[in-house]
Amino acid sequence: MTTRLYENAVFLEHETPTGHPERADRLRSLNIALEHPNFARLERVEAKLANEDAVLLAHPEEHLFAVMRQIPEEEGEINQIEADTYASPKSLQAALTAIGGAMAAVDAVMSGEISNAFVAGRPPGHHAETSKAMGFCLFNTVAIAARHAQRKFGAERVAIVDWDVHHGNGTQDIFWNDPSVLFCSTHQMPLYPGTGAKDETGLKNNVVNAPLSANVGSEHFREAFKSRVLPALQDFSPDLILISAGFDAHHRDPLAQINLVGEDFDWATGRLMEVADRFAHNRVVSLLEGGYDLEGLAESAGLHILRLMKG
Numbered sequence: 001m002t003t004r005l006y007e008n009a010v011f012l013e014h015e016t017p018t019g020h021p022e023r024a025d026r027l028r029s030l031n032i033a034l035e036h037p038n039f040a041r042l043e044r045v046e047a048k049l050a051n052e053d054a055v056l057l058a059h060p061e062e063h064l065f066a067v068m069r070q071i072p073e074e075e076g077e078i079n080q081i082e083a084d085t086y087a088s089p090k091s092l093q094a095a096l097t098a099i100g101g102a103m104a105a106v107d108a109v110m111s112g113e114i115s116n117a118f119v120a121g122r123p124p125g126h127h128a129e130t131s132k133a134m135g136f137c138l139f140n141t142v143a144i145a146a147r148h149a150q151r152k153f154g155a156e157r158v159a160i161v162d163w164d165v166h167h168g169n170g171t172q173d174i175f176w177n178d179p180s181v182l183f184c185s186t187h188q189m190p191l192y193p194g195t196g197a198k199d200e201t202g203l204k205n206n207v208v209n210a211p212l213s214a215n216v217g218s219e220h221f222r223e224a225f226k227s228r229v230l231p232a233l234q235d236f237s238p239d240l241i242l243i244s245a246g247f248d249a250h251h252r253d254p255l256a257q258i259n260l261v262g263e264d265f266d267w268a269t270g271r272l273m274e275v276a277d278r279f280a281h282n283r284v285v286s287l288l289e290g291g292y293d294l295e296g297l298a299e300s301a302g303l304h305i306l307r308l309m310k311g
Contacts, residue, residue: 164246
């Protein structure tokens, strides 16, 4: 089984203010972890820049233009888009490259070239709503990847599983009325952005939220996965599984209070791969979302990628 990592140095050039949790050191810490011999077989390729029109798969043109207007021209300048979302001169290029990596990963997985992929990009995307950048996110990369799979390959049932500790409100917003996409999320609640209650099910019952209370750990996370996420996936029988892979539910993370360990992400990855093996010809594409403690991120993402590689 071939696992491919999509990366690009431009992801390090999306700059945020000093002290901001979503910073380039996140990817640097992951790159150090990937130097371990366990990752010698990992196929690493450079993510390519997507055309600006790719954004329109999930967002209206005005949202694209609104983000473009916020990109500063002078080196070192950083613009605040909203409360905690920022843009620097290379932010648009980084976001479009993350989209390009996600689309290329979908191409490779859907064509059978590889079995699965991980896109180590930033800025993240799952908080970006149809017409709003927020929560560190400019464009919703995973939503664009799903639409790309549908448009180019005719995927009829795309599942998105989001285990970031913060609810993927943007992804839920984009697919709220679309039965061709199943959105499943585990997350801490109450917590930013305030969405993700169990009774938020989408207009077509295609949204499955499994909120977790603060200070719970592995047992509650795995039970939510087994009782809500996995049955929904099996009923949906997806052609493709996309993962919004945030690692901020790790017990070390400073932005939340869920006490997971690296092995929990390994376990969850394995369960999703079993579903993909049964229904989706092993097709899994995972995209980096959150994770703000460098040690917790490196450990958890490393175990996630190793599980993808093991098949």
